[in-house]
Amino acid sequence: MTMGKPLPHDSAPLHVTGQARYLDDLPLPAGTLHAAFGLSTCAHGTITAIDLSAVKAAPGVLKVYAAADFTEMPDCSPSTHDEPLLATGTVHYIGQPVFLVIADTHLNARKAARLGRITYADLPALLTVDDALKANSRFEQGPIIWTKGDATRAIATAPQIIEGTMEVGGQEHFYLEGQIAAALPQEDGVHIYSSTQHPTEIQHKVAHALHLPMSAVRVETRRMGGGFGGKESQGNALAIACAVAARDLNKPCKMRYDRDDDMMITGKRHDLRITYRAGIDANGRILGLDFTHLIRCGWAQDLSLAVADRAMLHADNCYHLPDIRIESHRLKTNTQSATAYRGFGGPQGIVGIERVIDHIAFALKKDPNAIRKLNYYRAAEPTGPGTGHRIGSTYSPKNHIPQTTPYFMEVEDFIGQDITDALEKSSNYAARRAEIAAWNSTNPILKRGIAFTPVKFGISFTLTWLNQAGALVHVYQDGSIHLNHGGTEMGQGLNQKVAQVAAQVFGVDTAQVKITATDTAKVPNTSATAASSGADMNGMAAQNACEIIRQRMADFLANKLGLPAAKIQFQNGEVRAGAETFPFAQVAAWAYQARIYLSSTGFYATPKITWDRVKGQGRPFLYFAYGAAITEVVIDTLTGENRILRTDILHDAGTSLNPALDIGQVEGAYVQGAGWLTTEELVWNAKGALSTHAPSTYKIPACSDRPPIFNVALWDKPNREDTVGKSKAVGEPPFNLGISAFLALSDAIAATGDGSRYPSLDAPATPERILMAVQAQRDV
Amino acid sequence: MSKRIGSFAVNGKKRDTIIEPHMLLVDVIRDSLGLTGTKRACASGNCGACTVLADGQPVCSCLTLAVCSQDKALETVEGLRAADGTLHPLQQAFIEHCAAQCGYCTAGMLMTSKALLDANPRPSREDVKRALSGNICRCTGYVKIIDAVLDAAQKINAAREVAA
Ligand code: FES
């Protein structure tokens, strides 16, 4: 069995020796040109004059492009045609590319890009959600509203109402490898190297920009130095710029954003304001709930509609809410165009409902977990023969009234309750809560807090057609195997997981499967490696291809030996045929000589899903991935400084394809999620310029921010849906577990007060915010 | 600006290349000497991805002028392996503990850790944390990196004891 083995990342030996090649490490032909953008310094304005004479005269500059140099401006948008490569007449945010410099070196291009003289006539800049709301500046005509039941009535008739507002900040991806692309002109098209999660999108956009058929554009991606969603659409501009220059100058061209430019130009996680109003009963059961999301999307649409949808789709998290209304405003502002970021809106939805639960518990002076359990979806029902459920019993098919999400999808697989019980026990939650309360009562300066967060995360793209994947597998006559699929490697270990699937089918060692760069010439029409779906979909496609080849080999051997094909087995690097065994390579050689075709494509389309996004109804997800975390923190009430003391996580990866890689994903996602809500603060100044555009001012979690006690375990039970090896997707779901760090800080703050005022903490909970919240408790 | 021949001692080998006074060490190492294992991630001294050793001390090669590094013994990730290709215990431990995901921070992590272990063969968890405080990893959450460094330290010490 190779599936399920905790193998290290396939590139690990290359990572540690410095041999793993990223795009910036590729030797490019001599004479390769370098590109840089000149950026807007005005948040919203009309360009009244543009003087690029100094840019053109700068050392090493070969060509300079501005809007006037294009008869048709190339578009970079992944959704609608609203992102010109260079500003055309109007600028929409500080950092927007206005002109493009092509020079002999990276440094010369960068230096020249600073020499543009552009004058603007200022237009009113909409920077905040309030500005945008007032101006009715938005994507789509009005808010999207989904309702189930009658929330208004349920809230009006409820014994008690809990309401509040929460600001939730955005997040910079800070992939360690910045955005980068290169274009090499070919005799009849262009070959692009791009650090992208979505090679097909790059191919599509470059073909569109150059007026070429997609078949004339080939895009290759070997690996990225981190992606996190930031390379789903944000690489388009670089690839297009390089392709245009490569065509015009007939030379290879490369573009790499320096970190400051990267942070100024590219989109980030969507920040938002969440308003909630919940009607509850005396025990804390939610009777009716009304959410409003004011989402700041920035200047262009990008992927914002789908992100905002996913926030709505996760507004329930683990809770059954029969009467709910969700109103979502996708607001257009003069800031970077917010984009995909790990979780894709899901975390923004989940943090809202977790806040509501916490607020209810505070108001009723109860353990938040008691409120959680009261509102959880019903546990998954045991099914199938042998479960002993007769007609008339609780789980009888006759008594079955499905519990559905706010978008009317039946929740069939809920295991949140079981995970909660197991984690509470393994982390000693109840006793620690009591101990912390006792400790806090004797410590006036330092206060500790503890909080729990469960997660239910929907797996599949909400744009249904994206749920498809392809693979290409060759078995060579010496028995070696070449594997290619549409997914991209950004550090998550996707290639290793898919190789494990392929090795399993052929019964060979994983090392025998050669992993190759993602290439639009090998597997066409791929979807972004996103929505955590990489292993689910590409693993299935690869399995399909391998099984086709294996069947051909088995049929051939059975025929040769006069055995039924069912008697042929592939295991331990050998092929067993009845009583005889042959090396896999031997069978491959024979098959080749017998003119059996040892190459196949494979394909997968996710079953069961249907989705009407306007109505907000259907089954957008094949299944849910679950998990839970408990975080304990301490705050210093005099300074707002804080530390995570301990974190316990139990996460559902189904039957893990590779527990070592999955645990790594969970740990990394938790720290990133906690960073989002604690230290990572994006600040725009009054003119709309991002002030935090370097890691010196934007605080990414460091080594010392990691919890000193960090217990991470996988919930090792098979997915009930038919996924590859019964595994579950693991990239995004555990990101949400970081919410527990935020709620633990809120809990510690609450310990400084008399219990009469809910802390109402905004995110990120920086030391300043914590200090102010402590002050507010003491002012009561 | 005057071009001149710069002489560098990198991983025990003398390497000459044309440099200019403004050139940064990271650019010379990567672009002129072709040692691309050292990464450029923030170029502002804030992430540690570009860390190399100069006379055994970790430095951010993105903040260091190449001209000033000529009289120093430089070590990069490419020089970590033994001449016969045997991996350094840190490299071995990083593989076994899955301490690299995307791998972009790894060279910097390894070099900073090597400087630590050379100076302090028996570091505590706290020591490792402090030594790596200037190295950002966006992928792993640091757990496996610290585990790997501690494990490597132990293996180096065990090997020394056997040898002694
Ligand atoms: S690249 Fe030198 S510290 Fe980040």
Ligand code: FES
């Ligand atoms: S492994 Fe990706 S930044 Fe550390």
